[in-house]
Amino acid sequence: MNHFFGKSFLKENDFSAKELTYLIDFAIHLKDLKKQNIPHQYLAGKNIALLFEKASTRTRSAFTVAATDLGAHPEFLGKNDIQFGNKESVADTAIVLGSMFDGIEFRGFSQETVTELAANSGVPVWNGLTDDWHPTQMIADFMTLKEHFGKLSGLTLTYVGDGRNNMANSLLMTGAILGVNIHIGAPKSLQPTKEIQEMAENAANVSGASLLITDDVNEAVKNADALYTDVWVSMGEEVDYGERIKLLLPYQINNELLMKTGKKNTIVLHCLPAFHDKKTSIGKKLTDQYNLEALEITDDVFKSDNSVVFQEAANRMHAIKAIMAATLGHPFIPEESVL
Incomplete structure (x- = not known):
């Protein structure tokens, strides 16, 4: 059973240690599949909206490549394309986008905006960064720690x-x-x-x-460490x-x-x-x-x-892929993480 299916990924404390660990391990697994050129199109035929109030190199690149690898079509909507609270309310925008897209990424200023998107769109919403939280970065960061040290607990x-x-x-x-x-x-x-x-x-x-x-x-x-x-x-x-x-x-x-x-x-x-x-x-x-x-x-x-900054940056894509696949796809997820 996929505990993640249909869930949004807005902030870290919405998830248990077991769930976050699963996403980290799943990201490591997907990274390995990509390295071996094994297809993993868990999101074939899906359409993903990428909403960017704030510019970004890594987040936009990671979501675009991750969606494409998973078989989905990503559509970028920049700050000139979305009218949050300016010409259209967040709730109205969310309803419209949710009727056309299967999942929505949001990167911007207010945590309230991403929460409202999730409440009104009817599809999984992923927080690509707000002023309060940066949860997709966390899966990549703790994935990098686990790859390096072989464990997380006690570091x-x-x-x-x-x-x-x-x-x-x-x-x-x-x-x-x-x-x-x-x-x-x-x-x-x-x-x-x-x-x-x-x-x-x-x-x-x-x-x-x-x-x-x-x-x-x-x-x-x-x-x-x-x-x-x-x-x-x-x-x-x-x-x-x-x-x-x-x-x-x-x-x-x-x-x-x-x-x-x-x-x-260190x-x-x-x-x-x-x-x-x-x-x-x-x-x-x-x-x-x-x-x-x-x-x-x-x-x-x-x-x-000592620096692992570029390994960490590359891991953004695998982490985001794991988050999208778990919340929107139907990957086989064992009850206990065995990866």
Whole structure:
């Protein structure tokens, strides 16, 4: 029996540890099938709407290739094609799209929008990112950890930087559900909300995960199996860059910080894009202006043997494929995950 069929994938805490583990294992399995050129068209004849209020390289590419591999037809609708709350309400748009498409991906600002889409469309809706959560990224991230370490339970992942954004929220919540220890190193003003911390603590009480939220970066990275960071200013966020950089520079992932984990084989993750050098116009402008070589992660660490950022990025496609196939297809799903 497929517990996922017809379900939307909006945020991590809608799912149990068993369900999230299944999706991670299923993604690893689908990755293997693709490598062996074994067809897996679980969504043959389906049509998928890809709604993008926020631009994206990885999410759009991953959903497009994943849908095509599964035998579905993806249709991209950018911010000029959808009129959420502008000329048409979200509910009205959802009803219309649900009558034509078999599944809907949404990437944008408000979690409310993706929730309303799911409530009114009558088809599975997948959250490709909102300001609050980034659940498809989580399946890829924890898949990458499992591929690397052969297990998840008992690992320690430390996230450093802006601890109030969707990535910090999602990592904290997912780790808490799966029994992965999550440490967040962030200034007091940029730590997860009390509400999110409480939700994560409740999940950690069940899984046995240990959670630590601190402004002491040395304490945060101690014994970490994985270090994770994200850009210091989120898309659409209005802040004083100079102030934010000054605040977060102590949380930069560099060689010195990597050494402080006390482990030789600590891996480094980043959801990308990353300002690790001056080869982007925004990165160059900011690093020149503040006399830096890089922002949230240094180039040498980004390109080091510890870094798995490109494996992680490639895994977005396999993770999204697993989510779509499980919620919209009829793959054989054993009661116990045996992959």
